[in-house]
Amino acid sequence: MVDHILSILIFFPVVAALFGVIVHKDSIRAYGIAVSVIEFALSLWLWFAFDGQSSGMQFMESIPLIPAFGINYTLGVDGISVFIIILSTFVTLIGIASLGEIKNLKNMIITLLVLQMTMSGVFAALDAIIFYVFWELSLVPMLYIIGAWGGPLRIYASIKFFLYTFAGSLVMLVGMLFMAYFYNQATGEWSFAILDWYRLILPENLQLWLFVAFFLGFAIKVPMFPFHTWLPYAHGQAPTIGSVILAAILLKMGTYAFIRFSLPLFPDASVFFMYPIAVIAIIMVIYTAMVAYGQKDIKQVIAYSSISHMGIIIIGTFALNVEGISGSVFLMLGHGVVAGALFFLVGVIYDRRHTKIMSEFGGLAHSMPRYATIFGVMMMASVGMPLTINFVGEFLSLLGFFKQSQILTLLAGVGIIVGAIYMLTAYKKLFFGEITNEENRNLPDINKRELVALIPLTFLAIWLGVYPKPVLDPINTSVESIVQLMHDKAQTAEAKRRIPSPLSQMTIPVSSIEEAH
Amino acid sequence: MEKYLYIALFAPLVSSLFSALFTATPKKTFTGIIASLLIFSAFVSSSILLTHILGGGEPIHVEMMTWMATGDLYIPFGFVVDEISVTMMMVVTLVSTVVHIYSIGYMDHDKGFNRFFSYLSAFVFSMMILVMSDNYAGLFIGWEGVGLCSWLLIGFWFHKESATWAANEAFIMNRIADLGMLVGLFLIYWNTGTLQYEGSFAAFAHLDTTTLSWIGIFLFIGAMGKSAQFPLHTWLADAMEGPTPVSALIHAATMVTAGVYLVVRSNELYSLIPHVGLFIASLGAFVAIFAASMALVNRDMKRVIAYSTLSQLGYMFAAAGLGAYWVALFHLMAHAFFKALLFLGAGNVMHAMHDELDPFKMGGLKKVMKWTYIMMTFASVALAGLFPLAGFFSKDTILEAAFAEHHFVIYSVLLFTAGLTAFYSFRLTALIFEGEERYKLFGIHPHEAYKYMLVAMSPLLILAIIAGAFRTTFFGMVEEILGAMEYHIHSHVTLWIMTIGTQVFVILAIMYAYKKYNNAKITVPDGTSAMENSFMYKLLLNQYYIPYAYEKYIVVPYREMSEVFWTHVDLKIVDASVDGIAGIIYNTGDRTSAMQSGNLSTMLKWMVAGLLGMLSLAVVFGLAVRYSDEILAILSGLGV
Amino acid sequence: MMEIGLNHYLILSTILFAIGLVGVMRRKNLLLLFFATEILLNSVNIAFAAISHYYGDLTGQMFAFFVIAIAASEVAVGLGLLIVWYKRHGNIDLDSLASMKG
């Protein structure tokens, strides 16, 4: 069974969702929780059976689908994807467990289970076509969640979300097809397997074009500036659970895909585009942080803060060394936990007051002390306090990129300042001061159902901040092999220099700060 | 010995978590007592460690577990107890024990009693990590941790707008500096391959001066934020919004000295780059006089003491920058004792005066608050640096060091500042304790603080008096690690003249302060006197208008820019262009749907038009293929 | 000029097709529109037959053959529909058929 655990992880929820259709609506909550608990347990088993010392793909499965074109149903995980899968099952579990009283609960749970399938599928797929199928499929449940349970602008938001990301991924699909075509030209065989593509060394000018094609798909998903505007709408209109999953998992597809596709396939192009992308990422970090500061709606603040953090992840990814990429993978997890928790927290007050405008609140720390505490912990995690999960990722990402450019890292580091500014200001507006609005005086503090979601997230945020080793080690192993692959494949001297081989012993370069520029 | 290290480190954490259990419940005195006991145990452990080190024992170095390890980076939770950190541990645990006990009384009537102890102990824990860590990353944990606790404690009374504002200001200002520190860390890692003190210090010797200078500068930027050096100093005065024990512990004795600690800890770095050291010393001297000048006129008791702290931090940086690391550390220690005492005394006064902070509204309090009067006077004398109190030994050594290093400008600035220090300290004591009982006008009935609070303060009093006696012992201890040298002025005559001259100058300043402020004519200023309308007075009272400038030229533009970014750039440009593209497609559909009139012959006409178009394309492409060579020739001729 | 080649037939076919196109576009009466489509089909048939002849391959004729079959079916069904329409609306005017308006 362990050989097919990935398939089981992918298809168990969707089968369960089909059976969910016939479950009576009074017992659907228990059913949903049971299914997601099993799914989460399966993913934990995956972690248990995972060999952290091995850098290759594990639990590989392969079934030919269209042999004539080399399209196979190929799955496998390495240290990079395994934790994102576990995070996705975890978030789905607590998401379902903490669902409030909403209309059409049954449909919601079925939708979430289908969404779970697509999330596991994207991160486990090792065949470009399978990857693409799950990538696009994931849009549908999210479209449905936003469009059916969203706020007043939900139709606009969901259509925008769908079309925008869809348009980007079509360009990506063209890139994939061309990649397969090139593979065919080079070897005489067709293959869409990512691992086969890794073995190709593409000419540099071709890499540049393909990189751009893939980049469009990924950048819209991440979302990178200036393709980010769908995100605030989607978050602003989505129900709590939708925002949580969107922020925690779906956005990670973009950054994950950068590491899975762009870097190892196009090492020279990655080096070529490193500075432009870093500049975009820095704009993301600072600009969206400033926009977040200007928001009046707390959920929008967190939505923009997500973009800002995604900028740091991109910076780490394009550090092109082990420190940076490990950091960015870890930050994906960290941001998943923290942003997920923050959206949950916003959902808590939205459930009570049905507004998210910050000026409606103030002094909540008086009436909801426990809520204020958890929010405070998560806020500190979000601004990257050491010993919380985000710090590890941000530190490593910035540390990695520092090797590539010191000035740009300094600019990206401004993110920790502006991040603190909007977060603290928002916190102050919500929680500090006297209670000005009488409606807030008797708000009930956080209840058990909400604690079910928030306590594990808080625990994770601190545990992985203090002791990231169990997660960071497997990530490190896999990232080292990817960086080594990039180093070996790099053709230009510039790329060879920029992508250090992790296997060679680190020498202490004696260089001045001017030389590096 | 490791056992004691762990006790010293984790007792505060246990204390914090224990108190945290009761945050949701009403005040329970035992949380305060247990927290104090736990902190006291940390103090005892530190003392044991101190005797170990004093007895010539090897520094204790433990590595608890791995924190981050990826690529070539390896950061453990490692802790070291050597001469520097044990000094800091002693200062931290001692002052925090005193403050904990004192707070039981001070926070007696506060709703958030339990919460307060939780935060306070968490602060001690962070501070212990900061001083005990054996690598820069661990130091950074503590660095940010104390920042967080400072935020929590400044904003402890979160219902007050000013408190939360000050808390956020402190946090954000510190963040700015932390970025510099982080960059310093990155530079160290990529140039030496490690963040451990030992490894990186060893590698510094092989680096060129430019790199080292950059490392030194960026680390110092970090220190500037934490130690509130110009231009990041404004938060410290605003931080006085927090409860007074917090000001004593965090914003006088421990956290703000973390910057000095960092420079002292990195002495092997800074001794390689004396020009950066000189810059640090100059900035320190500047801040010393700059802050002292603001303290001269301020009418808020706590702010005066805060500026005095700032000024003393300037002294420490001046010493550290000149390479006299042990002097800086010694002054840090002595300063912690008398400044904490001063703050706690101020806390007593505040309590007695029902949170009134204006010393002009006090006066004559020595009759009702005898012990507080004695303690604050001693603390002020120590601060002013009169023989034989602690301040004399530490501050005088700084002056000697500046003189011996032939930095006479720094020396004279510091000397002048010593006079200012004496003046403002005694202006404060005179206004508070001497003269008419002006408070009666406001209907306040002051009373002395609880006995045990006074008892708790007494160790600080004793230390403020006698700490100078440890100078030689201290020197002997840190000599090796800080490469310390005694500063000897070549001729004894010069030394004596200098010392006595300084003393006389300080005494004159004290006398002037007493003469000016200890008389019956003092009234609450109402903004009419000539002095209050003078330019200098206004300038100083408004802190050189720096906070206004920050507000006007940084905070407000930032806020407005954020608004513009959101409402104009994000919504009107970025998003509108996306919607514009979608709109073009929609409109195309709308317009062209007229073609779909439903009338067959119209549609047929369009069909034929399409056919025509495609046929034309076929012809064009056919021609293009036929004449491709010629076309290419023409295009290349055009330079395409 | 006197030697009749494939091009002659193709050009003839084209001319007939153009005439058919004119008819298709300008006719308003559905019945006459049908006539025009017959012209289109026939013009193509000529081309098929000619190509078949000049290439010496019967496939072209086969196509023409099937075209005729389709034309016959089309007429049968088309006329049936036309009659139904006429019964309902009393005319077979093109302008009255606009329910496909987009």
Add this chain to the structure above:
Amino acid sequence: MFEAIAFYLFAFLTIAMFYIVVTTSQALYALSALAAGMIFISAFFFILNADFLGAIQIIVYTGAVMALYAFGMMFFDTTREVKEKKGNKFIIVGMSALAAALVVAIFAAPMLSTNIVALYPSSADIGNTQEVGMVLFTKYLIPFELAAVMLLVAMVAGIVLAGKKMDNSITLEDDTNEKVLS
């Protein structure tokens, strides 16, 4: 020579007939001209040695199709003059002429015409009925059968549509019809 004369003659006749079809305002003229044009087209088939096709052309088109049209016209008021729409004739004729010109240009283009030049310009043996039968019942058997089925279906459809319940529509439903249908 004879072939050329026949070609030009029939070409002229066919074009003339079809021109009448599309321009006349009398439906009966149009029908007659169409029938004539169809017969003239069969002449080309005979010239091209496609005897069977020519026969089919006459039988199917001139016989069956024209008869159908004739019957169809009986349902309609054909004596009335056909009203033409007032649309711009220039566009219609212009577009058609341009399309034709383009196609001719494509045929006439030197590089393409060389491709289309006949491989066996005068293979006189091809095209007799026997050979057509051979091909039709071997290579094209299945299409042939399908065509037969299609014709049958078309016939049935024609009868159903035009035959029964001619007072009621079975394609367009409205309120009046629902009762009848149910």
